[in-house]
Amino acid sequence: MFKLISILSLCMSTICLLATDLNQSPKELDPNRTAKIQVALLLDTSGSMDGLIEQAKSQLWKMVNELATSKKNGKAPAIELALYEYGKSSLPQEKGYLQQLVPLTNDLDLVSEKLFSLTTNGGDEYCGWVIQDATENLEWSESNEDLKIIIIAGNEEFTQGNIDYKKSCKGAITNGIVVNTIYCGDCEEGIRYLWKDGADRADGKYMCINQNDQVAHIETPYDSEIGQLNDELNKTYVAFGTKGKEKQARQLSQDMNAKSYGASNNAERAISKSKKSTYNNATWDAVDAMAENDDFMEEVEEEELPDEMKGMDMEERKEYIEKKATERAAIQAKIQEAAKKRSAFIAEKRKEAAGEEKNTLDAVMLKTVRDQAKKQNFQFEKSK
Template sequence: MKIPTTFTWLSAAVLVSTLCLFGVAQLFAGANLATPSPAAPPIGGLGGTTSPAPAAAPTAKNRIQIAFLLDTSSSMDGLIDQAKARLWNILNEILKAKKDGAAPSIEVALYQYGNSGLLPEKGYIEQVVGLTSDVDLLSDKLFGLKTGGGDEFCGHVILRATDDLQWDDNDNTIKLIYIAGNEPFTQGEVKPEDALRKARSKDIIVNTILCGNPNGSDGPSWRSGAKNGDGEFFYINQDERVTFIPSPYDDAIDRCNRKLNGTYIPIGASGAAYQANQLRQDANAESYSKANLSSRAKYKASANYNNSSWDAVDAHREDPAGLVAKKELLPDTLQQLSDAELTVKIKEISARRSSLQKELLELTAKRDAFVAEAQASSAGAEANTLGEKIKASIRKRLVEKNYEIKE
């Protein structure tokens, strides 16, 4: 896959810094801030319902870690397309789970395997992104995947994910691997049973997803893999098109999401690049449908969507003094303020963001009710797609760990 160059990231940073200066000026004036259209071309490669109560912030004791191992050989375009189309739907499913009033913190990793464009000496395997809570980074990397013929070594990629990722050793943490592909599960020098034994030793549950006929010659090895991994076996039709149900709330959600984007203030050039990626992932989500963008906006309204590493508002919420110490990295308009004035201004923008997130949660709750009613007449649709299989599986594991699922 193509890795963004320093030039493209710096170009993105310059553009977003310019936009940010304009946006902060409007915030100072007390105006409603409009953000650039999320449909801009990529810069780089990186019904009647009650208002939902805001969930408590996720904590380290409530954690779910998921690694997706996706076959990117030449026949897997449909698999990758389903993953892109259902990313936010899957993440939002996890947010339905609560323990002690809080959703679990979510960390996701992505591997690709079986692609001839990858290094043969590394088993045609690449860790695209390690376990991270930066879902915008995850989305960017997912949308950067390209397929190409190669050899698929399931045992090897499972072992790599087991050994290389920073898996939590807390007994309360849910640790899941989902490996999807369509070639024999036993190919390669690493025996799947050895890799699965290693995963079990770390309490990692390995689920297998066969893209094709479960009654064909490859079915038994994929079933055995799931059994030996203490997981579940699924089969999907990777070429089935994912459908999106439009709702009368999507336009309002879009407008609110754009306003939400305007409350982000990048810290330095790297922060500007991350902000550019935030807009780019809005565009990637909307490339499937505005309904899919609504799904992404719902996640952005949650406590799990935290960008304290690059955004001044989230950083101030976690460490006010630390942000003030970085004042020289903020837009010029904010640098000119005294420390006390800066704190007041950041708090004002933070309050505006909280209000917009609350509005988004109310709108998306109404949208969810509308979509649920529409789906009731087409029960079973998309049952054999990646998103539906993974959502059902994750839901099962959450219940096993005593999470309460709230629709």
């Protein structure tokens, strides 16, 4: 009898503890918590996928800006992207012909850098393997309040490799990660190759595109102004630390990459840089670091500061950073004001060209991500 009472007592204690945890659920119920949108891009880099990579390069900032128009509980979400390549024969077969290029991160300059470094060559595309790797090896949020998405694009049978895609897709959705599939080619062929079945098994959407279509960028009268403001914005960054100059150089390099796809794409990147939710460089920029940590200037070592600040006393250093922050805020406000006019211009042009939009990566992907975010109670600004 004593043993029975002890067991029952232990069980009741355990149930009470579980009930307390469930009732608290602080991560789910805190209205001040910043929600996350996490997107992992798994791109086929086999020999026939040059067009897909080009579309991804030209649309990165457009996708970021689309996500940045959302809010949850009245707050802009934190946006994290990850990047994989798979299907390249120069990658080790024993590792699934795949490679994680960038983990889930808000360092979008790093994502851009790795995306622009992609090359293609022939190989086998192990879709099940790369989905499993992304599910298990990325740091996905544990909160059900966040949006977690894998987007995989390619053009061969979804069944290749010795890891069953059915198991991989089930593993993803069991962890709250939706899998969207994009077949690069004929839609019916993609269905026969089981790309739709993969999406269906993970609550995702099946899409098909012509990866060789040229993405149509709508040039606007505001692109040049936004580009000039971006040049002024760059002057407000104050690099610190051992990696500061390197990361500032990366920032400028990714500006040039965006500009290589035209003034419209350059404007999209500048608009991303004007929003804290999509572009925060507190790890290397003293302005962002001080905005996040009031004690930053007291904590940073003098040798980590740029040369122009080393001769300043503490008050002068703070005044210098505060001045840069004020300049930045004013420039970002101008960019966002021009961005509103630009959006209205683009919306009007799209009305005039109704029915002419090409079936490209951005066209299918952005609508899908927006629809799935809405299901997670993210609210978006009116569609452009």
